[in-house]
Amino acid sequence: MAALAWLLIPFVAAVGGGLWGGWASRTRRARGDGPELDGYARFRAAMEKSHSGT
Numbered sequence: 001m002a003a004l005a006w007l008l009i010p011f012v013a014a015v016g017g018g019l020w021g022g023w024a025s026r027t028r029r030a031r032g033d034g035p036e037l038d039g040y041a042r043f044r045a046a047m048e049k050s051h052s053g054t
Helices: 002-024 034-052
Strands: none
Touching: none
């Protein structure tokens, strides 16, 4: 029975590692660059306004 317990430890570790690997490599929904590009466009517009008045 003790030998079975020692064989169960690596088996549980392998199953746990497989589950973690599957979770870590899952496909995540891409967020996209929309909000960042919108903020950059607002920044550029603000910079052009401040320089056009001088």
